[in-house]
Amino acid sequence: MPAYQQINEKMVEVQLNNEEIFAKKGAMISYQGEVQFSRSFLGGQGVQSLAMRAVTNEGYALMVAKGTGKVYYAFNGLFVTIIPVRGETLYIESDNLLAFDARLTAGTMFLGNQGGVAGIVRGAASGQGLFTTTLQGTGEVAILSDGNCIGLPVTNAVPVCVDPQAYIGHTGQLDTSIVTDLNWKTFVGQASGESYQMKFSGTGTVYIQASER
Amino acid sequence: MTSFRNNTDRLLEVTLQGEKVLAIAGAMVAYTGSVKFEKSLLGGEGIFGAIKRKVTSEGMQMMQASGTGTVYFAHNAAEITIIPLGGEKLTIESSSLLAYDTTLKTGTSFAGLRGAASGQGLFSTTVEGNGSIAVISKGNLIMLAVTPSSPLRVDPDAFVGFKGDIKQEFVFDVNWRTMVGQSSGESYQHKFTGTGVVFIQPAER
Numbered sequence: 001m002p003a004y005q006q007i008n009e010k011m012v013e014v015q016l017n018n019e020e021i022f023a024k025k026g027a028m029i030s031y032q033g034e035v036q037f038s039r040s041f042l043g044g045q046g047v048q049s050l051a052m053r054a055v056t057n058e059g060y061a062l063m064v065a066k067g068t069g070k071v072y073y074a075f076n077g078l079f080v081t082i083i084p085v086r087g088e089t090l091y092i093e094s095d096n097l098l099a100f101d102a103r104l105t106a107g108t109m110f111l112g113n114q115g116g117v118a119g120i121v122r123g124a125a126s127g128q129g130l131f132t133t134t135l136q137g138t139g140e141v142a143i144l145s146d147g148n149c150i151g152l153p154v155t156n157a158v159p160v161c162v163d164p165q166a167y168i169g170h171t172g173q174l175d176t177s178i179v180t181d182l183n184w185k186t187f188v189g190q191a192s193g194e195s196y197q198m199k200f201s202g203t204g205t206v207y208i209q210a211s212e213r
Numbered sequence: 214m215t216s217f218r219n220n221t222d223r224l225l226e227v228t229l230q231g232e233k234v235l236a237i238a239g240a241m242v243a244y245t246g247s248v249k250f251e252k253s254l255l256g257g258e259g260i261f262g263a264i265k266r267k268v269t270s271e272g273m274q275m276m277q278a279s280g281t282g283t284v285y286f287a288h289n290a291a292e293i294t295i296i297p298l299g300g301e302k303l304t305i306e307s308s309s310l311l312a313y314d315t316t317l318k319t320g321t322s323f324a325g326l327r328g329a330a331s332g333q334g335l336f337s338t339t340v341e342g343n344g345s346i347a348v349i350s351k352g353n354l355i356m357l358a359v360t361p362s363s364p365l366r367v368d369p370d371a372f373v374g375f376k377g378d379i380k381q382e383f384v385f386d387v388n389w390r391t392m393v394g395q396s397s398g399e400s401y402q403h404k405f406t407g408t409g410v411v412f413i414q415p416a417e418r
Contacts (some may be wrong), residue, residue, distance in 0.1 A: 047331050147223040147290030166242035166287065197244075206244050210223035210287035 002101045004082045004140045010072030011074045012082065013141045014099065018068050022106075023099035024075060024144075025061035033069015040064040063103075073099050073142065081149040083141050083207070085171070092169035094133045096143050096209075103139040108132075132169075143168060159201040163211035172204015215314055215346040217295045225286040225293045225312060225347050229278065236286050236312035238274040246282015253277040277315075285313050291349040296376070296412075300343055305374035305412075307338045314344030337374075348373065350414035357411045366402040370417035377409015 003015040011029070014021055022040060040062045065071050074080065075098055083090065085104060100106070109132050135141055143149060145168055154160045155173060161179055170176075179199045200206050215234050220226040227234050235253055253275040278284050287293070288311055296303065304322060313319070318341045338418070340346055348354060350373055359365045359379060366384060375381070382404040405411050 131380075147287060148221040150221060150224055150285075152243055152245075152285075158247050160243055161248075162243040163241055206243070208285070209290070210242065211223070211290035212239065212242065 001139070002105065004142060006080065006082060007072065009079055009148070010077055011072060012080045012099065014065075014071050014073065014101075014142075016065065016068055016071060019098055020061050020064055020066050020102040021071065022064055022102065023071075023073055023142075025063045025164035027075045027098055028063075028065065029072050029074050029200045031065075031069055031071040032057055033065035033067065035065050035071055036067045037063050038063050067190050068179055075144055078144040078210075079148050081143050081145060083143060083151075083171075083205075085135060085137065085139055085141055088136075088171055090135045090141060090169060090171045091132050091185070092135065092141070092143060093167070094206075096145060096168045097133060098126060098142040098144045100141040101139045104135045104137040104141065107134045107136065109134045143207070145207075145211075149207055149209055151207050153207045154200050154202060154204050154206055156203060159199055160206050161197040162198045162206055162208055163212060164196070164198050166208045166210075167198060168207040168209055170200060170204060170206045173201065174200045174202040174204040174206070176200055215345070217312075217314075217347055219293060219295060220285065222353070223287055223290050225295070227278075227286065227312065227317035227341050228282075228283045229284060230281055231279075233277055233279040233315040234284070234312055235275050235277055235315060237288060238276040240288045240300060240311060241276075241278065242285050242287045244278075244284040248278050248281065248282045248284055251277050251279075255413050263410055269403045286347070288349050292353050294348050294350065294354040294412075296346050296348055298340065298342060298344060298346060298376075301376055302339055302341045303346065303374055303376045304337050304339050305346075305348065306372070309348050309414075310338060310340075310371045311347040311349045313340060313346040314342075316344040317342040317346065349413070350412075351416035354415050355413050355415065357413065359405045359407060359409050359411055361406070361408060364404055365404040365411055367411060367413055368417060369395065369401060369403050371413045371415070372403055373412040373414050375405060375409060375411045377407065379405050379407040379409040379411070381405055390414055 002019050002021055005013045007013050016035060028037060080098060091109065149168060152160050177199045179197045215232045216228045218226045229248060238252060241250060293311060298317065320339045322337050322339045354373065357365055384402045384404045
């Protein structure tokens with residue numbers, strides 16, 4: 001299985017042993033060994049999923065690297081974090097996805113499926129579209145963030161509220177809902193800029209970045 | 214008193230226990246517990262302070278977070294430094310301010326010619342009292358000591374703030390080359406004399 005290694009906070013090295021890895025198109029910065037890069041149309045998801053992706057605009061251009069050697073990935077000087085996925089589902093904004101290996105199954109999730117109307121509001125509010133990307137299985141995912149990526153633990157006792165613009169992804173058994181904090185000041189144009197948040201409750205981890213889109 | 218902590222160098226963690234903290238509007242990225250966010254109309258300066266700010270356009274869009282819990286603040290992935298104040302007075306560019314305790318008193322001060330050169334407005338924000346203040350900078354914040362024997366000159370574009378018993382002056386280095394458009398790009402500096410600390414960032418606005 002491909003070994004992920006963080007070279008520095010903005011660069012990741014993946015060792016391939018006749019394996020495949022998917023990555024954001026154009027994110028390869030160098031490689032050693034015999035590695036071929038080609039545009040991946042299906043992204044390891046099959047035709048139906050591709051069609052869904054095209055329709056839902058949760059589109060990302062992926063390339064697949066195949067062969068034996070070391071590949072280095074980085075993108076726009078953004079911070080890179082490696083998140084291990086162990087048999088669970090990682091929800092991640094497609095913009096923040098850098099690389100993942102072929103052991104993981106990628107899919108597109110309609111936010112409305114997960115939290116009803118609130119899920120739709122979440123997509124609309126965060127400006128990230130109504131769909132999000134899911135990665136399922138066992139493997140590693142490299143994600144991008146503007147500023148360090150911070151994983152906040154969520155427990156039953158301590159729910160976490162997150163600014164939709166700083167949200168990157170989450171994993172675990174989490175319910176999402178929208179919290180609004182509107183008062184008369186909001187309506188006279190004196191909003192604090194924090195009028196709605198995404199609330200995560202349950203058990204899991206929420207990933208945020210130190211910057212707002 | 215609220216506790217300020219750097220979660221990472223770009224994320225500020227503030228623990229509230231029924232207290233209040235003021236921060237730039239929109240800088241909250243996450244919170245736990247029950248915390249309310251409200252636009253702060255007067256910024257804790259009273260009506261006179263608010264009017265002064267309006268007139269001097271040293272405007273700050275601040276919000277007040279109150280309640281019990283942990284709040285995380287970040288702004289554009291900029292580096293965050295916490296400066297504790299023990300009764301001293303800190304002068305800072307309002308654009309570099311991220312969050313501060315409500316136990317601190319803020320105001321506006323006339324910055325003189327420096328403001329015109331740095332494009333930061335002619336007025337600076339002053340923060341005074343006991344408490345913590347979180348400052349954002351592009352790149353790590355650098356603290357340079359000023360002593361009576363070694364005055365310090367700073368590029369106005371890199372200037373963030375200063376603290377202590379310091380006098381500020383404006384220094385020109387203009388010669389015939391500047392006039393024909395061949396300047397070195399360092400024709401104006403800000404000179405600090407006295408005893409204290411000057412904060413700068415390794416980036417020029």
